[in-house]
Amino acid sequence: MVTNHGVPEALREAIMDACKELFRLPLEEKKGYMRAKPMDPIRIGTGFYSVVDAVPCRRDYLKMFSHPEFHCPEKPPKLREIATEYATCTRALLLELTKAISESLGLAGGRLSEALNLESCFQILVGNHYPACSRPDEQAMGLSAHSDHGLLTLLFQNGVDGLQVKHDGEWLLAKPLPGSFFVIAGDQLEIVTNGRYKGVLHRAVVGGEQSRMSFVSLVGPCMDTVVEPLPEMAADGRGLEFRGIRYRDYMEMQQSNSINEKTALDIVRVMHQGDMLTCQGGSAST
Numbered sequence: 001m002v003t004n005h006g007v008p009e010a011l012r013e014a015i016m017d018a019c020k021e022l023f024r025l026p027l028e029e030k031k032g033y034m035r036a037k038p039m040d041p042i043r044i045g046t047g048f049y050s051v052v053d054a055v056p057c058r059r060d061y062l063k064m065f066s067h068p069e070f071h072c073p074e075k076p077p078k079l080r081e082i083a084t085e086y087a088t089c090t091r092a093l094l095l096e097l098t099k100a101i102s103e104s105l106g107l108a109g110g111r112l113s114e115a116l117n118l119e120s121c122f123q124i125l126v127g128n129h130y131p132a133c134s135r136p137d138e139q140a141m142g143l144s145a146h147s148d149h150g151l152l153t154l155l156f157q158n159g160v161d162g163l164q165v166k167h168d169g170e171w172l173l174a175k176p177l178p179g180s181f182f183v184i185a186g187d188q189l190e191i192v193t194n195g196r197y198k199g200v201l202h203r204a205v206v207g208g209e210q211s212r213m214s215f216v217s218l219v220g221p222c223m224d225t226v227v228e229p230l231p232e233m234a235a236d237g238r239g240l241e242f243r244g245i246r247y248r249d250y251m252e253m254q255q256s257n258s259i260n261e262k263t264a265l266d267i268v269r270v271m272h273q274g275d276m277l278t279c280q281g282g283s284a285s286t
């Protein structure tokens, strides 16, 4: 969690409101973005990628790429200005956090930025809406278990809990401090740190009387960068845990398939003798 982050509360409220307005627009206005393919820069939909989701996911989402190029639906009209400001503000915060992470690993603050070309970083904004559900369907999830494909994800919600994080084999409900953001480590951070940081498994549950909203800002490496473990992170004898992969290819693979928990990462994981893959069911997101 990060507090005292400098992102104004009014801006957080504004982006959430604009997003709510977008979900309320008549279908006609949104249809053009609903047939979008996984790598299209603006997508509106239900579920994760509805064609491949294993269990019904009670989620409406808006996904828009915001860096290096900014994309945004035309309506509601206020969305563009608010999202531009939100993207700029949260990107600066996320890049600042990558410096702290570099330093936490005993590296120079700019090391991750230099290795992953973060001046041209990828950024996506995602608005999630989980409708209230008074008769919860046992099978239904808000969003099934996944790890995020990027480096770091910043998330806040509308005051209704529902984010769960897997810790020591158990799903724990994440409770935010007032005004804070959740920070979620993604798959690229696991790859580049050679497993020192782990892509966090998380999911969103539904079932409450109140509708829930969350808003995500995620940064990843430059899309054309081949992401591989930093040599400094593999110098302790264990060797490389992952092979290199272009971030764009990783994202495409993760977004297009019905993949089980961690299987996108397992595709680039170097298997050592005695290692076992664990696939426990779930899918991918953002």
Ligand SMILES: O=C(O)CCC(=O)C(=O)O
Binding pocket: 126, 128, 143, 148, 155, 157, 162, 163, 202, 203, 204, 213, 214, 216, 285, 286
């Ligand atoms: O709504 C949430 O709390 C989780 C959203 C999420 O994990 C995502 O958009 O990737």
Ligand SMILES: [Fe+2]
Binding pocket: 146, 147, 148, 202, 285, 286
């Ligand atoms: Fe996520």
